Amino acid sequence: MAEHNFDVVILGGGSGGYAAALRSAQLGKSVALIEKDKLGGTCLHRGCIPTKALLHAAEVADTVKDAAHYGVSANFNAIDMNVVNTYRDGIVDKLFKGLTGLVNSKNITVVKGEGRMVGAKTIQVGEDRYTGTNLVLASGSYSRSLPGLEIGGRVITSEQALQMTFVPNKVIVLGGGVIGVEFASIWRSFGTEVTIVEGLPTLVPNEDASVSKALERAFRKRGIEFKTGVRFSGVQQHENGVIVSLESGETLEAELMLVAVGRGPNTAGLGYEENGISMDRGYVLTNERLQTSVPGVYAAGDIVPGLQLAHRGFQQGIFIAEEIAGLNPAVIDENGIPKVTYCEPEIASVGLSEAKAAEKFGADNISTYEYNLGGNGKSQILGTAGFIKLIRQNNGPVVGVHMIGSRVGEQIGEAQLIVNWEAYPEDVATLIHAHPTMNEAIGEAHLALAGKPLHAHA
Numbered sequence: 001m002a003e004h005n006f007d008v009v010i011l012g013g014g015s016g017g018y019a020a021a022l023r024s025a026q027l028g029k030s031v032a033l034i035e036k037d038k039l040g041g042t043c044l045h046r047g048c049i050p051t052k053a054l055l056h057a058a059e060v061a062d063t064v065k066d067a068a069h070y071g072v073s074a075n076f077n078a079i080d081m082n083v084v085n086t087y088r089d090g091i092v093d094k095l096f097k098g099l100t101g102l103v104n105s106k107n108i109t110v111v112k113g114e115g116r117m118v119g120a121k122t123i124q125v126g127e128d129r130y131t132g133t134n135l136v137l138a139s140g141s142y143s144r145s146l147p148g149l150e151i152g153g154r155v156i157t158s159e160q161a162l163q164m165t166f167v168p169n170k171v172i173v174l175g176g177g178v179i180g181v182e183f184a185s186i187w188r189s190f191g192t193e194v195t196i197v198e199g200l201p202t203l204v205p206n207e208d209a210s211v212s213k214a215l216e217r218a219f220r221k222r223g224i225e226f227k228t229g230v231r232f233s234g235v236q237q238h239e240n241g242v243i244v245s246l247e248s249g250e251t252l253e254a255e256l257m258l259v260a261v262g263r264g265p266n267t268a269g270l271g272y273e274e275n276g277i278s279m280d281r282g283y284v285l286t287n288e289r290l291q292t293s294v295p296g297v298y299a300a301g302d303i304v305p306g307l308q309l310a311h312r313g314f315q316q317g318i319f320i321a322e323e324i325a326g327l328n329p330a331v332i333d334e335n336g337i338p339k340v341t342y343c344e345p346e347i348a349s350v351g352l353s354e355a356k357a358a359e360k361f362g363a364d365n366i367s368t369y370e371y372n373l374g375g376n377g378k379s380q381i382l383g384t385a386g387f388i389k390l391i392r393q394n395n396g397p398v399v400g401v402h403m404i405g406s407r408v409g410e411q412i413g414e415a416q417l418i419v420n421w422e423a424y425p426e427d428v429a430t431l432i433h434a435h436p437t438m439n440e441a442i443g444e445a446h447l448a449l450a451g452k453p454l455h456a457h458a
Ligand SMILES: Cc1cc2nc3c(=O)[nH]c(=O)nc-3n(C[C@H](O)[C@H](O)[C@H](O)COP(=O)(O)OP(=O)(O)OC[C@H]3O[C@@H](n4cnc5c(N)ncnc54)[C@H](O)[C@@H]3O)c2cc1C
Pocket: 011, 012, 013, 014, 015, 016, 017, 034, 035, 036, 037, 038, 039, 040, 041, 042, 043, 044, 046, 047, 048, 049, 051, 113, 114, 115, 116, 138, 139, 140, 141, 158, 179, 266, 270, 300, 301, 302, 303, 308, 309, 310, 311, 312, 313, 342
């Protein structure tokens, strides 16, 4: 058994773990980064990047189908999934090489293998033990299922959905959250008949109610079917497909069922609890400085309760590295984390929904404004519908920005600055937005909320 000592030992080389490693190395620490699979984790290999590549291919397909509308003669023939997958893998490979090169160029020892916590500050990999002055747990998440619902055959999760070499004729998507609506959107653009089944009353139930409603309208228009407020009760597989039963008594048939009911923390059997880490339903509990119940042991990313997003993991990794280095970084405000759902139309939001803002400040103490993209030149050129909705505290800052429309994800940068810098609509109204951009819609919405609408009706 070999013993190795480092300033910082990190378990998991995904968004949270590698960000902690890079920042720690930058701050002069010796780092061991333990990864059993590939650096980059879920986001790079099975999450954010490959899905967005497929969504881009879907956008190209939609553009071709719609080409005649713009006077461009083109025929949509078929989707060649092998070529789509090659394009996607090319992007993942390039980013993976870039990340590997970056990590290798720093004072970071990458340990390939499966690690397990065997002491308050020690991770064992095979016969080797890695002890850190500080330990960072960042073991990520896995696709969850429902009790009694087995994954296999024609019942798949996002991992298998990303490996498919054909476009299915008909799919049932169980779960109308982020991952569910993204795959529904991709498949619909590729020509699949899609039905989403969501137990809660709306699609994307974590978004502002008006955004959920708008997405439902847009999906209806795109021919994506959905059943909300109805629970799944079982699935039977046969040679050519699946029969899905709902608690309402209804049954649905399709070629495949995608289970997209959320992600669970990957912590089972890793020795966390045995070594004194406080946990709740598999999640690692931390204080706001991301310290676990064991001094000197921190946690980052999807294993920490909260939004399961790559950029949250990155930020937590950076925070932990700076905390360990004694830089006393500012606590991460979970409410200020931007969220983008990359289906067509896209959804982007930051801050409080109207319901949450009303709960926090009182319904009489907030004002809202919805700027329709119908008034935005670039949106008209692109042929997208949607809106930008703002919520402000009366005589106070903007506390929520909620957007829906093609490509609105690209607008989230300004929206998150506004919310996180606690800007007043009056402050933003004086800033100049280039014409014609979709970004102008943010400026227009703030002008209106500041009481001086320009290109807005009413
Ligand atoms: C289909 C899909 C699409 C997504 N799209 C987006 C998106 O568009 N934007 C966004 O922000 N987020 C997205 N996410 C979420 C994002 O991928 C996660 O929030 C992010 O990857 C979490 O980072 P992490 O470091 O906590 O964990 P992970 O990225 O899961 O990394 C954990 C790493 O730890 C390793 N590991 C685990 N256990 C051990 C062990 N015992 N020993 C050694 N290594 C171990 C794993 O191999 C893995 O590489 C998506 C996720 C999915 C599934």
